[in-house]
Amino acid sequence: MPQFYEDVTVGNVETYGEYAVSREEVLRFAEQYDPQWFHVDPERAEHESPYGGVIASGWHTAAMTMRMLVDGHLAEAATVGAKGVDDLRWRVPVRPGDTLRIENEVLEKVPERPERGLIRARTRTFNQDDEEVFSMIGNVMYLRRDPDPVAADDESDDQE
Amino acid sequence: MPQFYEDVTVGNVETYGEYAVSREEVLRFAEQYDPQWFHVDPERAEHESPYGGVIASGWHTAAMTMRMLVDGHLAEAATVGAKGVDDLRWRVPVRPGDTLRIENEVLEKVPERPERGLIRARTRTFNQDDEEVFSMIGNVMYLRRDPDPVAADDESDDQE
Numbered sequence: 001m002p003q004f005y006e007d008v009t010v011g012n013v014e015t016y017g018e019y020a021v022s023r024e025e026v027l028r029f030a031e032q033y034d035p036q037w038f039h040v041d042p043e044r045a046e047h048e049s050p051y052g053g054v055i056a057s058g059w060h061t062a063a064m065t066m067r068m069l070v071d072g073h074l075a076e077a078a079t080v081g082a083k084g085v086d087d088l089r090w091r092v093p094v095r096p097g098d099t100l101r102i103e104n105e106v107l108e109k110v111p112e113r114p115e116r117g118l119i120r121a122r123t124r125t126f127n128q129d130d131e132e133v134f135s136m137i138g139n140v141m142y143l144r145r146d147p148d149p150v151a152a153d154d155e156s157d158d159q160e
Numbered sequence: 161m162p163q164f165y166e167d168v169t170v171g172n173v174e175t176y177g178e179y180a181v182s183r184e185e186v187l188r189f190a191e192q193y194d195p196q197w198f199h200v201d202p203e204r205a206e207h208e209s210p211y212g213g214v215i216a217s218g219w220h221t222a223a224m225t226m227r228m229l230v231d232g233h234l235a236e237a238a239t240v241g242a243k244g245v246d247d248l249r250w251r252v253p254v255r256p257g258d259t260l261r262i263e264n265e266v267l268e269k270v271p272e273r274p275e276r277g278l279i280r281a282r283t284r285t286f287n288q289d290d291e292e293v294f295s296m297i298g299n300v301m302y303l304r305r306d307p308d309p310v311a312a313d314d315e316s317d318d319q320e
Contacts, residue, residue: 033223035230038241050240058242059226063193063219070195080210081198082218084249090242 005142016072017101055093111151165302176232177261215253271311
């Protein structure tokens, strides 16, 4: 059974992953979407970067985090996408050879509409040394199992 | 000459792009990083999705936006990465066949450290119909051409 808006509990914390970060994937993602030298040029990064070697694009870290969220949770959830993300932070560089995992905490439920509601959740990504490398607060639209006619019908800031 | 912190002007607006969104790339990105059915299953998306067909993963839209930022601007800038992003919003679905462009506006300069400063900039992504599909406020670390010994030395919330 998919997880609907009614099934989500504020305060619930779950952990998902892992995701092994390969050098080949770090370079491939960055070459396509973020070809800055400290992501795509191992030689120069080793000698000139403050990070001492190539690091993953921050958008790659976000994408790997999303994959863990989908596999661990969203594939079973009755969502129709997300409105956006707040307070996205890259805290520690992600490097080839790292192994990532995530922790997801439900912060708030917003009734929003008769047929669906918004779940605000904080996702934190950790590496194999338990360093928090990334975090964000997502705003995901969940369908209701049973429409709620009294939920506010707020059309603002909406993909549809 | 690379663009340093001192070279950035608050209020400056520039436009970059374009980026042609192919169906093959939409499916490939989503299969790897965001395999939710409304991104990877064209048949089901056409019949069941509120969007009437597959739409790009929001993280793919962010990644394509980043590529336009790098090609248009960041490749020439003396940056060492970003701390994070605020107010990231997916406003209108991005679909196969769309052509994207971006508008980047410098909002604020924060002195932060003797050797570098933070540039806050709003990036907005538009499709071929001039709909704003995506927006975010980035916090990017720019090196200074000349170190400023009086700049606050704020080590908080930092990748290094």
